[in-house]
Every structure is written in structure tokens, then in C-alpha cells.
Amino acid sequence: MSKDLSFADLANFADDLKQVPASHVIARAVQENGVNATSKSLDARAALNRVFSVEVETGDVTHQKQSGRCWLFATLNTLRHDFAKKYNLKDFQFSQNYLSFYDRLEKANKMLEWAIQLIDQPEDDREFLAMLEWGDNDGGQWANGPALINKYGLVPKSAMPETYNSDKTAEISSMINLKLHKAVAHMKKMVVTPTHEEDLRAYKVDCLREIYRMLVYAFGTPPASFDFEYRDKDNNYYNIRNLTPTTFFKDYVAVDFDQYTVLADAPDHEYGKKYGLPSQDYIFSGKKIELANVGITAMKKAVIASLKDGQTVWFGCDVVKDMDRKEGILDPNYFKKSELFDTDLHLNKAERLATRDGEVSHAMTMTGVDLIDDQPTKWKVENSWGEKLGDKGYFIMSDAWFDDYVYEVVVQNKYLQAEDKHVAAKEKEDLAPWDSLR
Numbered sequence: 001m002s003k004d005l006s007f008a009d010l011a012n013f014a015d016d017l018k019q020v021p022a023s024h025v026i027a028r029a030v031q032e033n034g035v036n037a038t039s040k041s042l043d044a045r046a047a048l049n050r051v052f053s054v055e056v057e058t059g060d061v062t063h064q065k066q067s068g069r070c071w072l073f074a075t076l077n078t079l080r081h082d083f084a085k086k087y088n089l090k091d092f093q094f095s096q097n098y099l100s101f102y103d104r105l106e107k108a109n110k111m112l113e114w115a116i117q118l119i120d121q122p123e124d125d126r127e128f129l130a131m132l133e134w135g136d137n138d139g140g141q142w143a144n145g146p147a148l149i150n151k152y153g154l155v156p157k158s159a160m161p162e163t164y165n166s167d168k169t170a171e172i173s174s175m176i177n178l179k180l181h182k183a184v185a186h187m188k189k190m191v192v193t194p195t196h197e198e199d200l201r202a203y204k205v206d207c208l209r210e211i212y213r214m215l216v217y218a219f220g221t222p223p224a225s226f227d228f229e230y231r232d233k234d235n236n237y238y239n240i241r242n243l244t245p246t247t248f249f250k251d252y253v254a255v256d257f258d259q260y261t262v263l264a265d266a267p268d269h270e271y272g273k274k275y276g277l278p279s280q281d282y283i284f285s286g287k288k289i290e291l292a293n294v295g296i297t298a299m300k301k302a303v304i305a306s307l308k309d310g311q312t313v314w315f316g317c318d319v320v321k322d323m324d325r326k327e328g329i330l331d332p333n334y335f336k337k338s339e340l341f342d343t344d345l346h347l348n349k350a351e352r353l354a355t356r357d358g359e360v361s362h363a364m365t366m367t368g369v370d371l372i373d374d375q376p377t378k379w380k381v382e383n384s385w386g387e388k389l390g391d392k393g394y395f396i397m398s399d400a401w402f403d404d405y406v407y408e409v410v411v412q413n414k415y416l417q418a419e420d421k422h423v424a425a426k427e428k429e430d431l432a433p434w435d436s437l438r
Contacts, residue, residue, distance in 0.1 A: 147286030328390015
């Protein structure tokens with residue numbers, strides 16, 4: 001058999017297609033409406049009513065707009081609901097822009113430090129290439145949020161509101177990446193002397209000084225102090241003056257992130273182990289990424305316990321799979337794509353990770369679950385895409401979608417089973433920058 005595709009092969013393919021019943025009708029439907037719309041199942045949609053037996057009271061959703069800061073929005077969403085309850089506020093938001101500023105500055109420092117470490121490696125070295133791909137980006141892991149907050153604190157959104165560039169990050173991100181790549185190219189050419197590492201680090205500081213200036217131009221100057229002025233739901237007036245971001249976090253938000261654990265379901269990795277991703281830890285003295293690979297059942301138990309206790313839950317998932325964006329539906333049974341094309345299009349979770357078809361592409365917040373005989377059937381999800389999608393910004397996720405596409409959840413340690421705590425207490429096994437869990 002020839003390696004090339006022959007015209008005889010093409011003729012056979014065309015003849016085979018003619019034998020498929022209603023193939024012309026199916027083709028017209030897909031061509032006119034697209035794959036997703038043509039494959040929808042109204043029967044599956046009927047099972048997804050938006051009533052939940054367990055539901056945490058929240059409020060209006062946030063909007064990350066044209067940025068990839070979902071992980072940061074989800075982190076702050078889990079904090080803001082408790083904060084709003086504590087101080088009797090309506091639809092309070094922390095400043096996402098404030099943390100995004102320092103997120104980018106710390107990522108730049110990480111990349112340049114990584115470049116110093118690898119500066120003698122050949123340019124086609126796998127880790128050197130991974131370093132070049134790091135750069136300035138919107139993405140992040142849950143632990144990056146606590147690392148930033150512990151170091152820089154928090155401010156209300158009113159103290160550092162969004163700008164054009166925080167809402168629409170592509171332009172400034174490309175400029176920072178250009179600067180970073182120019183810096184790495186220059187480092188490669190620097191003359192090796194007895195003070196080579198010291199010289200590289202001095203050059204790094206000069207680069208970061210310029211990147212800081214770029215960030216201020218794009219996002220504004222992060223406040224060193226601010227007044228927290230507000231009225232609560234009962235119209236009582238408050239003005240807390242001369243707060244710093246760190247005192248605001250420590251005294252008024254007062255969350256101990258060490259009391260949280262990231263549970264994972266990564267079946268392409270060994271269960272019962274804890275994994276780390278040092279390539280994505282970019283605050284060197286900050287909280288590290290740790291994933292306790294306990295599996296889907298343990299994850300669900302911990303999430304349900306959290307929701308029953310009134311605590312929303314950060315989770316990482318592959319949102320682009322089997323999603324109706326406009327309707328806010330996440331359900332693999334809603335889209336009958338294998339049936340539409342009469343071919344097997346199913347990969348299990350381990351296969352998706354191993355082939356890089358699956359990834360953690362988005363983070364959201366679970367705010368409710370519907371239980372029948374203590375078993376979950378569907379979940380309520382707070383997204384950060386504004387209120388025009390789904391039910392005023394809230395999505396509904398079937399339990400089958402949770403099984404297929406949810407990879408991480410973050411819960412307080414008190415909601416863990418004994419075996420989960422055992423895994424979380426283990427020494428972490430660090431993964432490569434190109435691992436499937438990156």
C-alpha cells in the first residue's frame with residue numbers, strides 16, 4: 001500500500017459516503033448551522049433545569065472581558081462572597097487589575113531568572129524553549145493567586161479599577177514579551193567574566209525597571225495606601241482610612257491559604273501522589289503549586305461538603321469542550337457529535353491528557369449542586385464572562401461533564417477525607433514544564 005493518498009482511495013471514500021443514509025441532508029445541516037448546533041440534543045437539555053438542592057448565596061457575576069485572567073477572577077470570587085457577607089455588602093469586588101499588575105511583573109522576573117539559569121544551554125534545549133514560551137501571559141494556577149495576595153495584599157476594585165489594557169490584554173502582553181525576548185537575546189551575547197551571574201542579574205533589574213514602567217502606563221500605579229469607603233446593604237456609611245493592601249488583606253479579609261488543598265483528577269498520572277509544577281511557581285518565596293491526585297470521587301465529596309457548609313469552590317477545567325457558551329450549558333450528552341458524524345470521537349480523560357487534547361483551559365467557581373439520594377446530578381457554576389451568557393452569567397454543568405473535564409478543585413482542609421489528607425501531606429513529585437498538567 002502506498003504511503004500517499006491515492007485518487008482511488010478518494011473515489012472509494014466518495015462511494016462509501018453515498019451509501020450513508022441521508023448524507024446529503026446531514027451535510028446541508030452541518031454546512032448551514034455548524035457542528036455544535038446540529039449535534040445538540042434537546043432531550044439532554046431538558047434534564048438540565050436550573051434548580052439546585054444545595055446553593056450558596058452569591059450575587060452578580062464578574063467579567064474578565066478579553067483577557068485570560070479566569071484563574072485570578074475565580075480566586076477573588078471565592079473570597080469576595082465571604083467578604084460581602086461579613087461586611088453586609090452587595091456585589092463587592094476586589095481589584096483584579098491590582099493583582100494582574102504584579103502577576104505580570106513577577107512572571108517577567110521568573111522568566112529572566114530562568115534565563116540566567118539556562119543561559120549556557122543550546123537554543124534548542126527543551127527547557128530553554130519552555131522558558132521562551134513562558135513570557136507574559138494571562139494564565140495561572142490557583143497557588144499563584146495566594147502567592148500574589150500573601151506578598152502584595154488586596155485592594156477594592158474602586159482603589160485600582162480596570163483599564164483598557166487589563167480588559168484587553170493582547171496589545172500590552174505582546175510588548176512585554178518583545179522586551180523579554182530581547183532581554184534573553186542580549187543575555188546570550190553578554191561576555192562571560194568572573195562576575196557573569198552578577199552582571200546578568202544587574203541587567204535583569206534594569207529590564208524589570210523598564211517593564212514596571214510599561215505596566216504603569218498600561219494598568220496604572222498600584223496604590224500603596226487607600227481609603228475603604230462604602231455603604232452596606234442597610235445604607236450604613238463607613239470610611240476606613242489609610243489602609244495598605246497588606247493590612248486590608250490581613251485585617252479585613254484574613255484568609256489562611258495554607259488551610260486549602262488542591263485536589264486533582266489526573267488519570268494519566270499515578271493516583272495517591274502529590275505533584276508540583278515548579279516551572280509555574282513564579283514567586284520564589286511564595287506558595288507553591290501542589291496537586292494531590294486523589295481522583296474524581298474524592299474531589300466531588302470534598303466539593304459537596306464545602307457547598308453544604310456555604311463555601312464556594314475554585315475549580316480548573318477544560319471549558320471549551322462540550323460547551324454551549326450562549327446558553328451556559330456544560331454537558332457531553334448535549335452534543336451528539338459522534339452520532340452526527342457516525343464515528344467514534346470519544347477519548348477518556350487519561351487519553352485526553354496524554355495526547356494533549358485535554359488541558360486546564362479555564363477556572364470558575366462552583367456555587368451549587370443538585371443531589372438525588374446524596375448523589376450529584378448537576379452543578380451550578382459562576383463564570384467570569386459577564387451576565388449576558390447563561391443564566392445572568394451562571395452556567396449549569398452536568399455531573400458527566402464534571403467527570404470528563406474537571407481536573408482540579410480547591411477546598412479547605414476541613415472538608416477532606418482522611419485519605420485525601422494523607423496524599424496532601426506527602427512530599428511532592430515535581431513535574432517537567434511540558435507535563436500534561438502544566
